[in-house]
Each structure stands twice: as structure tokens, then as C-alpha cells.
Amino acid sequence: MATVKFDEATRIYPGSDEPAVNKLNIDVADGEFLVLVGPSGCGKSTSLRMLAGLEEVNAGKIWIGDRDVTDLSPKDRDVAMVFQNYALYPHMSVADNMGFALKIAGVDKSEIRKRVEEAANILDLTEYLERKPKALSGGQRQRVAMGRAIVRSPQVFLMDEPLSNLDAKLRVQTRTQIASLQRRLGVTTVYVTHDQVEAMTMGDRIALLKDGLLQQCATPREMYDRPANLFVAGFIGSPAMNLVAVPAGPDGAKFGTHNVPLPREHAGSGGSHVVVGVRPEDVEVTTNPDGLELTVDVIEELGADAYVYGTPADANIVLEGGDDNLAKPFIARVDGRNVPKKGSNIFVYPKGEHLHVFDRETGLRL
Amino acid sequence: MALELTAARHDPALLDLPWRTPLEEWPEEILAALPRGISRHVVRFVRLSGGVLAVKEIKDDIARREYDMLRNLARLHLPAVEAFAVVSGRVDKDGEPLDACLVTRHLQFSLPYRALYSQSLRKGTATRLIDALAVLLVRLHLTGFWWGDVSLSNTLFRRDAGAFSAYLVDAETGELRDRLSRGQREHDLEIARVNIAGELMDLDAGGLLQEERDPVEVSERILTRYHDLWGALTSEEVVDDSERWRVDDRIRRLNKLGFDVDELEITTDIDGTSIRLQPKVVDAGHHSRRLLRLTGLDVRENQARRLLNDLEVFSASTGRQGEDEEIVAHDWLANVYEPVVRGVPRALVAKLEPAEVFHEVLEHRWYLAERAQHDIPITEALEDYIENVLPSKPDERAVVGVDTEELPVLADEGRR
Numbered sequence: 050m051a052t053v054k055f056d057e058a059t060r061i062y063p064g065s066d067e068p069a070v071n072k073l074n075i076d077v078a079d080g081e082f083l084v085l086v087g088p089s090g091c092g093k094s095t096s097l098r099m100l101a102g103l104e105e106v107n108a109g110k111i112w113i114g115d116r117d118v119t120d121l122s123p124k125d126r127d128v129a130m131v132f133q134n135y136a137l138y139p140h141m142s143v144a145d146n147m148g149f150a151l152k153i154a155g156v157d158k159s160e161i162r163k164r165v166e167e168a169a170n171i172l173d174l175t176e177y178l179e180r181k182p183k184a185l186s187g188g189q190r191q192r193v194a195m196g197r198a199i200v201r202s203p204q205v206f207l208m209d210e211p212l213s214n215l216d217a218k219l220r221v222q223t224r225t226q227i228a229s230l231q232r233r234l235g236v237t238t239v240y241v242t243h244d245q246v247e248a249m250t251m252g253d254r255i256a257l258l259k260d261g262l263l264q265q266c267a268t269p270r271e272m273y274d275r276p277a278n279l280f281v282a283g284f285i286g287s288p289a290m291n292l293v294a295v296p297a298g299p300d301g302a303k304f305g306t307h308n309v310p311l312p313r314e315h316a317g318s319g320g321s322h323v324v325v326g327v328r329p330e331d332v333e334v335t336t337n338p339d340g341l342e343l344t345v346d347v348i349e350e351l352g353a354d355a356y357v358y359g360t361p362a363d364a365n366i367v368l369e370g371g372d373d374n375l376a377k378p379f380i381a382r383v384d385g386r387n388v389p390k391k392g393s394n395i396f397v398y399p400k401g402e403h404l405h406v407f408d409r410e411t412g413l414r415l
Numbered sequence: 416m417a418l419e420l421t422a423a424r425h426d427p428a429l430l431d432l433p434w435r436t437p438l439e440e441w442p443e444e445i446l447a448a449l450p451r452g453i454s455r456h457v458v459r460f461v462r463l464s465g466g467v468l469a470v471k472e473i474k475d476d477i478a479r480r481e482y483d484m485l486r487n488l489a490r491l492h493l494p495a496v497e498a499f500a501v502v503s504g505r506v507d508k509d510g511e512p513l514d515a516c517l518v519t520r521h522l523q524f525s526l527p528y529r530a531l532y533s534q535s536l537r538k539g540t541a542t543r544l545i546d547a548l549a550v551l552l553v554r555l556h557l558t559g560f561w562w563g564d565v566s567l568s569n570t571l572f573r574r575d576a577g578a579f580s581a582y583l584v585d586a587e588t589g590e591l592r593d594r595l596s597r598g599q600r601e602h603d604l605e606i607a608r609v610n611i612a613g614e615l616m617d618l619d620a621g622g623l624l625q626e627e628r629d630p631v632e633v634s635e636r637i638l639t640r641y642h643d644l645w646g647a648l649t650s651e652e653v654v655d656d657s658e659r660w661r662v663d664d665r666i667r668r669l670n671k672l673g674f675d676v677d678e679l680e681i682t683t684d685i686d687g688t689s690i691r692l693q694p695k696v697v698d699a700g701h702h703s704r705r706l707l708r709l710t711g712l713d714v715r716e717n718q719a720r721r722l723l724n725d726l727e728v729f730s731a732s733t734g735r736q737g738e739d740e741e742i743v744a745h746d747w748l749a750n751v752y753e754p755v756v757r758g759v760p761r762a763l764v765a766k767l768e769p770a771e772v773f774h775e776v777l778e779h780r781w782y783l784a785e786r787a788q789h790d791i792p793i794t795e796a797l798e799d800y801i802e803n804v805l806p807s808k809p810d811e812r813a814v815v816g817v818d819t820e821e822l823p824v825l826a827d828e829g830r831r
């Protein structure tokens with residue numbers, strides 16, 4: 050077991066001016082499940098590979114436990130890169146499929162048997178140990194492949210999008226399995242995904258990267274409730290948080306006709322703007338002229354609930370985070386039995402305490 | 416959603432394949448029963464417009480990535496299967512989406528290692544396969560290709576004058592870099608070793624391994640072969656300034672290994688007493704390029720080596736060593752090589768490739784001569800070979816009827 054520490058870890062690829070990973074600082078606790086998440090090209094894989102010893106660290110250090118591993122070869126780090134492409138061998142028993150890599154490593158027979166049995170127990174494969182992989186279901190085969198990594202009992206597991214080539218159903222199943230398995234094993238794990246839902250459901254903590262820079266590292270709850278900046282606010286949560294730039298006056302921010310109280314030090318004297326963030330489930334919807342006026346474009350029925358997609362009636366108000374040609378709709382979750390009509394106008398404002406305010410210039414949470 | 420086709424060259428017949436049916440259920444009539452390596456995805460071979468294509472059902476984005484990667488490898492002249500098309504936007508009869516398909520050309524006369532093991536084997540086959548894979552891996556690494564999933568299953572083998580040459584078949588996990596770090600190369604090697612050991616243990620468990628040697632021990636050979644070759648190709652050498660002939664020596668040694676040196680970095684030390692040399696750009700296929708230039712024959716490296724040797728013997732025995740090489744080569748082609756190759760009856764041409772037949776006939780002549788204790792003319796050796804050896808060989812243009820296993824881990828719990 051071990052902790053992992055990225056200490057100002059930096060990677061600049063040859064021929065590139067911008068670091069792919071820029072002074073990354075993360076402390077992973079012993080036994081923790083840390084998820085690295087972010088959009089394509091943000092530096093997730095590079096970070097993981099620096100930890101694995103597969104990518105050079107140009108500045109800073111990497112620690113595993115109290116060992117500085119920055120310059121150690123992959124083999125000497127006692128980490129296991131859990132590989133999504135493990136083959137299963139048709140003539141070999143499930144037990145041999147799980148244990149054969151230990152044989153190569155020179156581990157003795159009784160020890161191999163012991164570790165295979167332990168892994169099988171955790172993976173619910175005990176009764177299949179003497180069978181051939183052909184007799185297993187797809188999900189069980191997937192677990193045998195996991196067993197191959199578990200029996201190595203490394204200090205740290207590293208996984209880079211291990212579910213990317215599974216079909217949607219098996220993906221959800223395996224996601225849950227990996228997470229619960231990791232908890233039972235208690236092995237420190239660093240896991241890479243581009244999928245925020247996967248990150249939110251699996252991680253003890255999430256590290257969100259953008260352009261090689263760490264945006265926030267926190268528990269899923271904290272990321273959701275207190276996003277550190279506009280980028281985190283827009284990335285975490287589905288559907289995404291509504292982010293609206295509004296004028297900040299002395300009494301607070303003007304969310305349409307609704308006054309959103311601001312901390313005294315952020316209240317503007319007029320002319321300045323802040324970005325108010327509100328998640329779809331935290332939106333109060335009313336037909337009274339209170340708040341931001343929207344025209345309802347689409348209703349998405351989900352049974353108990355419904356999502357209302359609307360456009361601000363005031364064309365000057367544009368939601369942040371939309372792409373250039375496509376205005377981002379404002380989304381509100383409402384009671385499924387009480388939905389406004391398509392084409393009608395409604396008013397929305399943030400419910401009580403569930404409010405996020407960001408500096409429009411720096412993007413930072415206020 | 417409409418069927419979407421990405422292909423370098425458009426073949427309308429491709430659209431006639433039953434894309435609305437899951438690949439697993441394609442009708443027998445259109446399939447070619449060729450052997451495959453172990454794989455997690457469903458792979459089938461189909462006959463189309465006179466050739467055979469390999470079709471792999473795989474997620475759309477991965478199919479495209481692999482297609483692009485195979486095209487890149489082709490552009491870099493690396494030995495790999497040839498990408499043919501990606502078919503996406505598939506739906507089944509009920510309108511449910513199906514995975515995309517990556518289509519590659521079936522590599523003619525290629526043998527998956529499992530097919531080789533179902534034939535009766537010459538001793539040492541495993542080590543010869545590993546040697547070929549080591550050469551492939553070194554070539555890929557020199558070019559900056561980081562494979563990520565090196566295994567016997569992901570490699571195809573072609574006979575090469577008694578040895579084998581290796582081709583990459585599965586580029587799913589590959590990445591192209593400017594250069595690879597030591598850690599990256601070692602990572603590939605470690606994966607190779609574990610996979611090879613696993614694959615040999617599997618053959619052993621299936622009673623297919625005829626050799627007694629321990630799979631773990633055999634698998635270690637990939638490490639030594641790789642490191643030896645990598646060292647020979649890339650290491651820096653320091654020689655005394657008075658020994659400049661060593662530069663030529665280095666080039667010759669590399670040629671012997673089958674590599675050409677396209678760029679050699681030579682730096683003289685400050686005091687001017689010694690020079691350092693390090694090959695910068697090396698290119699495999701030294702002998703096959705030379706043979707191609709002399710004769711127009713396009714064959715593999717060891718075959719070329721063999722043919723060039725025979726050409727040398729021809730030129731010595733006809734007393735023409737001083738003559739223009741290309742003219743002698745032309746005569747050798749017309750009077751020695753072609754008669755042998757054309758002497759193979761039509762019914763037997765699918766057994767082995769021409770250059771491999773030529774190699775075997777030379778071997779056979781040597782064997783006959785040793786038995787008879789005198790020289791045997793090649794025409795006589797050919798007759799005997801056609802009568803007594805070739806007919807009993809399997810057809811290898813497209814080897815048929817070997818069991819292959821597919822172990823998809825992608826299937827639903829319920830579906831198997």
C-alpha cells in the first residue's frame with residue numbers, strides 16, 4: 050500500500066512550447082481511488098504515464114510512498130498498469146489465466162494458488178476456477194482479466210480508460226465492479242477517464258485538468274457543490290450548470306428582475322458583471338414576473354421530472370459555455386406533472402442557497 | 416442513420432456485404448474459413464472481388480483510429496496489414512445500432528501462429544517466430560511506433576527462406592511518436608514477453624506444443640533478441656582516428672543484419688584522435704532492395720539473401736564475376752529462377768510462394784546431392800521436389816480449416 054504524490058510534475062513534449070502537464074500537484078492518500086478527468090488533450094494520460102514511468106518528467110517529482118520514483122524505470126515502481134486488452138487463453142483454466150503472469154515473474158506455485166484463490170473470491174469466480182474461459186459470460190471474462198492484475202498485488206493500480214472498448218451495458222456494470230473491487234482491495238488507484246459521470250460515480254476524489262493545468266481536486270460532492278471556477282462548474286454535472294453573466298449592483302446581482310444577494314466585498318457599484326451559476330435542479334420556475342424571463346423551446350419528459358429548455362427573452366443575455374454558433378439553452382428541472390407549455394414564457398431564479406457566483410474576468414468562484 | 420464508408424479506393428462490391436447483420440451471423444457462403452489468432456472482437460474473412468478481406472467488428476472511434484494508424488504504418492513502409500475501409504453507421508433490421516467494422520486486406524500466404532502449430536512443425540519454430548517478432552518490434556520502435564499490445568496473436572508470419580518475417584495485424588492500441596523513450600520500449604517488451612509466454616502456455620495446455628522447452632524460458636528470447644538487435648543498430652561506437660575503416664565495417668555489419676544505413680552520425684572528438692559513430696537512420700530490407708534493383712523480384716529479406724547467394728554462385732560458376740551485375744542477374748533470372756518457378760504445376764501454386772519454392776528446391780538439391788554424394792542439376796532437383804515434397808504440403812495462400820477461438824469480453828451477460 051502506498052500514497053502517491055505529484056510534486057510540481059511537468060511534462061513538455063519535444064517540439065512543443067506548451068507543457069502537456071504543467072506543475073501538477075496532487076496527493077493521493079493510501080487506498081484512495083483518484084480519478085483524473087478532463088476533456089480530450091487535457092493531459093490525463095500524460096499524467097498517468099509519468100506516474101507509470103512511461104513518460105519522462107521534465108520538472109518536478111513523483112513519489113510513491115516515501116520513494117522518489119521520478120527516475121525509476123517502470124518495472125521498479127511496483128505499479129500495475131491495468132491493461133484493457135488482456136487476452137484470455139482458451140485452453141487454459143480460469144485459474145491459470147489469472148495466475149500465469151506470476152509464474153513468469155518466478156513466484157512459487159503455492160503462493161500463486163493462494164493469490165489466485167483470494168482474487169477469485171473477491172471477484173466471485175471461485176466456482177469457475179477450473180473451467181475454461183469459453184464457459185464464462187462476457188462479464189465474467191472481464192473479471193478474469195481484472196484478476197490478472199489483482200494477483201500481482203502492486204502498490205498502485207493505474208487504469209487509462211479501461212472501459213472505452215466495452216459496450217454501454219457492460220460498461221456500466223464493469224464500472225460498478227471496479228469501484229467496489231477497489232474498495233475491498235484497498236489498493237491505491239489512479240484512474241483516467243474523459244467521462245465526468247464515470248468520474249463522479251467511481252472516484253473518492255476527482256482531479257479535473259484542463260490544458261495541462263489542475264483546475265480542482267476534491268470529492269465528487271465538493272466538485273458538484275462548490276466548483277472552484279467556471280470551467281469546473283460547466284464540466285461537472287449533467288445536464289450542465291446554467292451560467293449567466295449578469296450585472297452586479299450594490300444590492301447584489303440582477304438575475305432578471307430577481308435580486309441575488311452577493312457577499313459585500315463582491316457587490317459592484319454598477320457596470321461590472323458576475324457570472325451566476327445555477328444547476329437545473331436548483332431553478333425556481335414561476336409565471337409571476339420574478340427572475341429571468343425565458344421562452345420555452347423544448348420539454349423533455351423524464352417521468353417524475355421534466356427538463357425545460359428555454360431561451361432568455363432578452364437577447365442580450367447569453368449563457369456561458371455554449372459554442373460559437375449555437376446559443377446554449379437555459380435548462381430547468383420541473384415537476385413532471387406540472388410542466389409549462391412549449392412556446393410560453395416563464396420566469397426563473399436560483400433557489401435559496403444553491404447558488405454559485407463567479408468572477409467574470411478570472412472565472413474564479415466568489 | 417445512413418451507412419458510412421471510409422475507404423482509400425472505392426469498391427462498390429463492398430456495399431453488397433450484409434452490413435445490417437451482426438458479423439457473427441454472416442452467412443457461410445460469403446465467408447472464407449481462414450485461421451485467426453486469439454481475439455476479443457469478432458473477426459471474419461470474406462471473399463470480395465477476387466481477394467479476401469478481413470472484417471473486424473469494433474467501436475466506431477476505435478475502428479477509425481486503427482484505420483488511420485494502419486495507413487500511417489503503410490506510409491512509413493512498415494510491415495503491417497493493409498487498411499481497406501471503415502464501415503460505420505450500421506443498424507440491424509430492427510433499426511438498432513451495430514458496431515462499426517474495420518476492413519483490412521487479408522495478408523496472402525500469412526500464417527497466424529496457431530495455424531503453424533496445427534501443422535507438424537520443424538523443431539525450433541517458436542524461437543524462429545520470436546526472432547521474426549523481435550525484428551518487427553525493433554523496426555517499429557525505430558520509427559517511433561509504440562505498439563502497446565505486442566503478441567503472437569497480433570502478428571502474422573510469412574515464410575522467409577526457412578525463417579519467418581513478421582507483420583503487425585492489430586494496431587488498436589498503437590501510438591506514433593517522434594521517438595520512444597527507453598521506458599516506453601521496455602513496456603512494449605514486457606507486454607510482449609508476458610503475452611508470448613501466455614500464448615505458448617496455452618498451446619501447451621491444448622497439447623499443441625510439440626517441443627519440450629518451457630514456455631517461460633522460450634519467451635525470454637524476445638528480450639535478448641530485441642536488445643541485441645537494438646544495440647547493433649543504434650549503439651554509439653568510438654574508434655581511433657587511425658582506424659577509419661571501422662566506419663565501413665559498421666555499415667557492413669548492419670547490412671548483414673538486413674539493414675541499410677541511410678544516415679550515419681560521425682563526430683570527431685575535440686582532440687581529434689578518435690571519432691564517434693552512431694547510425695541515425697537505418698532501414699530494413701537491405702537484401703530485398705538489392706535484389707529488387709537487380710532483378711525486379713520483390714521478395715522478403717531472407718529469401719532475397721538466399722536468391723542473391725544463388726546469383727553469386729551462378730556468376731562464379733559461369734565465370735562472369737567481372738561482368739556488369741545487372742546483366743548477369745538478368746541471365747540468372749531467365750535461366751535459373753524462372754524455369755524453377757514456372758515448373759510448378761498450376762494445381763500446386765497455392766502451396767507456397769514462388770520465392771519460397773525456389774528456396775526449398777535449393778534445399779532439396781543440397782539434400783539430394785548429399786545423399787548421392789555428387790552435384791545434382793537444379794532441373795532434376797525440381798522434378799523430384801514436385802513429385803515427392805510439394806504435394807504433401809498444405810495450401811498456404813489461404814490456409815483453411817484450423818480451429819480458432821474468439822473470446823469476446825464485449826458481449827452482454829446474457830448473449831454468448
Ligand SMILES: Nc1ncnc2c1ncn2[C@@H]1O[C@H](COP(=O)(O)OP(=O)(O)OP(=O)(O)O)[C@@H](O)[C@H]1O
Nearest residue numbers: 062065069088089090091092093094095096243592
Ligand atoms: N507524444 C506526444 N508528442 C507530442 N505531444 C503529445 C504527445 N502525446 C500527447 N501530446 C499532447 O499533450 C497533450 C496532452 O495529451 P494527453 O494524451 O495526456 O491528453 P488526454 O487528456 O489523455 O487526452 P485524451 O482524452 O484525448 O486521451 C495534448 O495536447 C496532446 O496533443
Ligand SMILES: Nc1ncnc2c1ncn2[C@@H]1O[C@H](COP(=O)(O)OP(=O)(O)OP(=O)(O)O)[C@@H](O)[C@H]1O
Nearest residue numbers: 451452454455456469496519520521522527568585
Ligand atoms: N488482414 C488480415 N489478414 C490476415 N489475418 C487477419 C487480418 N486481420 C485480422 N486477422 C486475424 O484475425 C485475428 C484477430 O484480429 P485482431 O487482432 O485485429 O482482433 P482484436 O479483437 O483486436 O484482438 P485483441 O483481442 O488482441 O485486441 C488476428 O490474430 C489475425 O489472425
Ligand SMILES: [Mg+2]
Nearest residue numbers: 454568569585
Ligand atoms: Mg488482436
Ligand SMILES: [Mg+2]
Nearest residue numbers: 134585587588
Ligand atoms: Mg485489438
